[in-house]
Amino acid sequence: MIFDFFTGFAVYFIIWWLVLFTVLPFGVKSAHEAGEAVEQGHEPAAPVRPRLVRKFIQTTIIAGFVYAFYYWLVTYSGVSLDDYPFMPKLPQV
Secondary structure, three states, X not given: OOOOHHHHHHHHHHHHHHHHHHHXXXXXXXXXXXXXXXXXXXXXXXXXXXXXXXXXXXXXXXXXHHHHHHHHHHHOOOOOHHHOOXXXXXXXX
16 A cells, blocks of 8 residues: 555545544533523524634544554554455456
């Protein structure tokens, strides 16, 4: 497997998005949970303070560790995606 910059960036981008959606719900309180009044026209389940910058930083750090593990796995351990049978091998026509 050729591991170049664009492949690495694409893998990191996918990992980053997956980690972001995992990190988003942590530490979020709705207006009802925080004891604040919900104004008319606002969603009651909407977060009071989403802290998105903090979540982006956490996501970047966690995704960096996950990507480092992926890089080690592909580069040094000898394991590649070709080792896992995702689909049966079809006969060549």
